[in-house]
Amino acid sequence: MRAAKDRVTELPRGGALLPVDKPAGITSHDVVAIARRALNARRVGHTGTLDPFATGLLILLVGRATRLAPYVDGEPKVYDASIRFGAEMDTDDATGTVIRTAPPPEPARVREAIARLTGEIEQLPPAFSAKQVGGRRAHAAARAGQPLALRPVPVRVHGWEIRDTRSDELDVTITCAGGTYVRALARDLGRLTGSAAHLTLLRRIRSGPFDVAGAASLDAVREGRATLLPLLTAVASLPRQALDPAGVEVVATGRPVPATVAGERGALLDDEGALIAIADRRDDDWQPVVVLRDPAARPAMPHAVSP
Numbered sequence: 414m415r416a417a418k419d420r421v422t423e424l425p426r427g428g429a430l431l432p433v434d435k436p437a438g439i440t441s442h443d444v445v446a447i448a449r450r451a452l453n454a455r456r457v458g459h460t461g462t463l464d465p466f467a468t469g470l471l472i473l474l475v476g477r478a479t480r481l482a483p484y485v486d487g488e489p490k491v492y493d494a495s496i497r498f499g500a501e502m503d504t505d506d507a508t509g510t511v512i513r514t515a516p517p518p519e520p521a522r523v524r525e526a527i528a529r530l531t532g533e534i535e536q537l538p539p540a541f542s543a544k545q546v547g548g549r550r551a552h553a554a555a556r557a558g559q560p561l562a563l564r565p566v567p568v569r570v571h572g573w574e575i576r577d578t579r580s581d582e583l584d585v586t587i588t589c590a591g592g593t594y595v596r597a598l599a600r601d602l603g604r605l606t607g608s609a610a611h612l613t614l615l616r617r618i619r620s621g622p623f624d625v626a627g628a629a630s631l632d633a634v635r636e637g638r639a640t641l642l643p644l645l646t647a648v649a650s651l652p653r654q655a656l657d658p659a660g661v662e663v664v665a666t667g668r669p670v671p672a673t674v675a676g677e678r679g680a681l682l683d684d685e686g687a688l689i690a691i692a693d694r695r696d697d698d699w700q701p702v703v704v705l706r707d708p709a710a711r712p713a714m715p716h717a718v719s720p
Contacts, residue, residue, distance in 0.1 A: 427687070427705045428456075428476025429641035430485075432628035435463050435471045444614055444631065448473050451634050460485050461591060461620065462543065466508050469493075469617035470625040471481075477705045478644055484703065485647045485689050489588050492620035494612060496583045496599040500608035504541040505596035509611070517581045518606035526605035529574045530598055535565040539596050568593040582613070622649060644688040644705060645680060652676035653689070654699065655684060664690045665708040669698035 430453075435444050441462045449457045458479040460472040469492075474482055498517035502509035518526075538544045540560045569590040577584040583602075587595055596612045603610025618625045629639035645653075652674045656663075660670050661683045672679070672694055679699055681690040690707040692699035 420528045427644060427689075428474070428478035429643060430478055430646050431473040431634070431639055431641055432476055432623050432625075433473055433634060433639075434625055434628040434630055435468055436631060437466055437468050441471055442467050444471055445473065446474070447631060448634055449641075451637060457672070458482060460487050461490070461617075462598075463617060464506070466506060467615040467617065470620050470623060471613075471617075472620060472623055474588070475641065476649070478647065480703045480705065481644065481647045481691070484623040484651075486650050487591060487623075489590055490593070490617060490618075491588045492595050493576075493586050493588065493614070493618055494595050494599070495614035496585065496610050496662070497613045498581045498583070498603060498606075498608045498610045500611060501603055502602060502611040504613040505539045505594075505600040506613075506615070509541070513609045515607070515609040518603075518608040520578070520602055522606040522608075523583065523602070526577075526602050529605055530601060531570050531572060533567060533569055536568045536594060536597050536601070537565045537598070538563050542594065547610060565695055568611045570598065586618075607614055645682070645686070648680050648688070648691065649681040653680045653682055655682045655686070656689070657684060661689055661706065664692070664701050664707055665704060665706045666697075667701050667704055669695060669700045669720055672697055672699045683695065 431448060433444055433448070435441065440673070441446065441459055445457050445459055449455070452475055454475050456475045456479045460474065460482055463469065463471055472485065474485070474486065499514060500511045501513040503512050504602055540563070543550060544563055569595060571590070572589040573582065574586040576586060588600065589595070596617055599610050599612040607704050633639045654672065654674045663670050664681055670681070677694050679692050679694070680688055681692050681699060681701070683706070690701040691703040692701045
């Protein structure tokens with residue numbers, strides 16, 4: 414029997430999803446490395462980086478599930494955040510160095526600024542971010558004292574909920590699309606109010622249909638107690654079409670099958686309800702674009718025997 418520290422969660426055929434509640438102080442890559450060892454899996458990825466100081470929901474893709482990364486239901490993102498007024502930091506969060514100070518703003522100006530930071534907006538990425546210019550990462554350039562000239566990018570902020578206010582701090586829940594930097598929202602909130610601000614807490618609580626309440630702790634992952642989710646969970650919003658064994662074999666070789674359900678993209682299942690492929694509609698057929706099942710092994714041909 415394995416010792417507790419050596420337990421390995423059994424990986425379902427084809428792979429699985431693993432929602433993890435990332436603690437502060439480690440990178441998303443660190444979480445991937447821990448999961449890779451605990452699951453004894455070569456291929457582990459994730460669907461959206463969290464900064465080291467941030468906590469919360471990180472969706473890991475294990476085994477062949479890594480092929481589903483572009484298709485995972487992950488919108489919108491929901492974060493709990495705390496924003497402190499009075500100082501702007503070079504990193505836009507509490508891990509950085511103060512670059513500007515200003516008095517906290519009046520509440521009315523905060524509400525006005527939040528309205529301007531809602532909807533489709535242009536956002537300047539943080540100087541310390543993973544954005545690249547000419548193949549160079551912004552955070553690496555900033556640490557070398559050579560910050561890059563980043564350009565604003567379009568992002569979508571669905572809404573802000575103010576949960577608590579103090580003299581110089583604001584607790585909010587922000588719902589936004591992927592690619593939005595909450596650190597930059599905190600920075601811009603300070604600037605738009607005539608103050609200065611930075612992020613002091615960031616916790617991702619939802620990503621699409623996934624909630625941090627259902628995520629495994631890092632200790633549970635290490636100890637083999639984490640619950641793995643089936644591949645179909647990644648694309649639960651797609652139309653589904655079940656195939657008979659012959660259809661499964663056709664799809665496993667990357668060939669199209671007739672479409673019997675509506676939709677421009679679908680999830681193709683075997684007769685047990687397991688996801689075998691993501692497919693796009695081509696006229697009246699489903700053309701597989703991601704295949705998660707190997708073709709059945711063909712029996713070896715007998716050698717010819719001379720009479």
